[in-house]
Amino acid sequence: MLAACLAMDVCSGYFKSSNSVHYGDNDSVHYALIRGTGLGTVAGTIMKLHLRTEVDINSCIWFARMPTEANIADVPSRGLAHPFLETKYDESSTAAKRVARCLMEVQKARQLRKQKGEVQHTSPHVSKRPK
Amino acid sequence: MRCFGCCIQLSQILLWNTGDQEYGDALADLVRQLGDVVKKRSLNRQDALRLRGRLGFADAFLHGRLGALVLKRLVDHAYGSTAAVDDDLAGILEMMILRLQTAGPKTVNSQAVREWFAFTDAAYDKESQDGGLGAVLVSSNGDCAAWFSVQLDKSMCDVFGASDKEIINYL
Numbered sequence: 001m002l003a004a005c006l007a008m009d010v011c012s013g014y015f016k017s018s019n020s021v022h023y024g025d026n027d028s029v030h031y032a033l034i035r036g037t038g039l040g041t042v043a044g045t046i047m048k049l050h051l052r053t054e055v056d057i058n059s060c061i062w063f064a065r066m067p068t069e070a071n072i073a074d075v076p077s078r079g080l081a082h083p084f085l086e087t088k089y090d091e092s093s094t095a096a097k098r099v100a101r102c103l104m105e106v107q108k109a110r111q112l113r114k115q116k117g118e119v120q121h122t123s124p125h126v127s128k129r130p131k
Numbered sequence: 132m133r134c135f136g137c138c139i140q141l142s143q144i145l146l147w148n149t150g151d152q153e154y155g156d157a158l159a160d161l162v163r164q165l166g167d168v169v170k171k172r173s174l175n176r177q178d179a180l181r182l183r184g185r186l187g188f189a190d191a192f193l194h195g196r197l198g199a200l201v202l203k204r205l206v207d208h209a210y211g212s213t214a215a216v217d218d219d220l221a222g223i224l225e226m227m228i229l230r231l232q233t234a235g236p237k238t239v240n241s242q243a244v245r246e247w248f249a250f251t252d253a254a255y256d257k258e259s260q261d262g263g264l265g266a267v268l269v270s271s272n273g274d275c276a277a278w279f280s281v282q283l284d285k286s287m288c289d290v291f292g293a294s295d296k297e298i299i300n301y302l
Contacts, residue, residue, distance in 0.1 A: 002291065003251040007266035011249065011277055014268060020247040036196040037219075042292045048222060051197060055230045060195045066250075073252035076265030076280035085267065085278045095279035099264070103290050110290075 001029045001043060002102060003077065005050040008061075009098045010091050015059045022061055025068040033063045045109040049102060158231060161185060165228050172216045179209035186227070201227050246271045260285045260293060 004022055008015065024030055032038050038047035054061060068074055075082045164182065168174050174182070183205040186198075204220050216224075248269040255262035261284050268277040285293075 003253045003264040003266055004249075006264055006279070006281070007249045007251045007268070010266070010279055011247070011268045014247050014276060015249075018245045018247060020249060022249045022251065024251050026253075034196070036200040040292075044219075051200075051223075051226055052229075054195055055197055055226050056233070058230075068252075071250055071252050072267045072269075073250040073265045073278075074254070076267065076278055077252040077254040077263045078265070079263055079280055079282055084275055086275060089275055089277050090279065091277045092279040092281060095264070095266075095281045099281055099283070099287070103287060106290055 001032060001038065001046050001050075002099075003073070004029065004033060005046050005053070005102065006095055006098055008050055008053045008057075010095050012053060012057045015061075016057045017059065019060050019062070022063050023066045023071065023073075024063070025066055025071045025074070027065065030063055030065045041109050041113050042106050045106050046102065049105060162228050162231055165224050165231075168216060169221050169224050169228070172221065173214050174208060174216050175214045176209045179205050183209065197223070197226060197230060247276070255288065255293065260288060262288050262293070 004024060007022070014020075022033070024033075032043065032047065033050070036047065036051055038044045072082070072084060076085060164185070168178075168182070183202060186201055186205070201223055204223055208216070208220055248271075249266060250269065251264075251266045253262060253264050261282065263283060264279075264281045266279055267275060270276050283291075288294075
């Protein structure tokens with residue numbers, strides 16, 4: 001989800017008033033992006049940033065899923081090189097700055113939640129049936 | 132031609148009057164109404180359904196996910212048990228106000244078919260507890276337009292919940 005949020009932010013100049021298709025290989029992130037909601041403080045905060053960017057750049061996005069093997073973004077996410085990814089198009093330094101911004105927003109949201117005294121479930125939301 | 136939330140631009144001919152008083156008044160009225168809800172933090176069923184009706188133009192095609200989300204959340208709220216507006220709904224309404232005030236109407240022109248394909252992925256190594264984010268932007272011609280690779284250390288992953296959950300989808 002953070003990768004999608006970051007891509008939207010870093011490439012906002014391209015996405016402005018355009019139709020774009022966002023591909024990812026994670027099902028839960030895919031459905032959360034379609035819904036426009038994220039459960040929990042972290043996911044909720046990242047989703048808000050994502051929505052805010054969408055509003056700011058006036059874009060209409062279509063979300064689609066693809067298998068990991070076909071996802072070219074798998075390569076840069078592991079810090080590997082690929083001939084398709086030419087150095088002149090590298091936006092990593094911009095992306096690193098935007099990650100710092102996301103970090104700050106998430107930390108702020110967590111602190112706010114702590115101040116309110118709300119408890120976030122850290123364990124899976126499924127309870128096992130007693131034997 | 133200009134209607135609520137939508138501009139149709141044919142060739143270079145401007146068919147609307149940018150100082151359209153009726154459009155401006157209706158927009159200002161809607162923004163005020165949304166602002167009141169956010170301020171009062173209360174919305175009864177009748178008003179919620181009425182507001183949903185006024186926002187009927189905000190379908191997914193014109194306003195992306197936000198339009199669809201606003202409509203869904205208003206209907207959920209209308210048939211909910213309380214009139215109190217929660218933080219989530221208030222946040223979405225605030226974004227809708229921003230959208231109406233700043234983003235301007237959607238423009239339908241020859242550039243409407245311009246498409247971008249964004250591929251995104253994240254990686255996380257359980258052993259070293261660090262991760263990475265990657266994205267590639269591809270044009271409709273199939274050319275790479277931009278890409279990034281960001282590595283996240285353990286402290287950063289922890290902020291995003293790596294230590295809380297077995298699988299962190301936030302990345």
